[in-house]
Amino acid sequence: MAKLKSINRKNKGKRVYISGPMTGLPEYNYPMFDYKEERLWEMGFIPVNPANNFNRDTTRERWEYLKEDIKNLLTCDYILFLPGFERSAGALLEALVARECNIPVLEFEV
DSSP, rough: EEEOOOOOGGGGOOEEEOOOOTTTTTGGGHHHHHHHHHHHHTTOEEOGGGGGGGGGGSSSOOOHHHHHHHHHHOOOOOOEEETGGGGGHHHHHHHHHHHHOOOOOSSSOO
């Protein structure tokens, strides 16, 4: 999978999908998603935060979230993984889609 290790002017304004664990975590890990979203804005990226899907409604079926997540991921230029993503089935699915669709990983501290 391609990786972006540093930021430059032509990366500014690019869309970044935030991928990470939610299920079973306190507050669905929304505080971490929101923190990374804010940091990405500050760095000039356009973050795509799946925590904002469906106005943060947490009562839907899992497949509904996954379909929305993948649809949003496919609009992005990069993907950013949160700590613990490797233990999340949804984030691993996003990682697979990103790899197969040649969406590079944002790989520096955000």
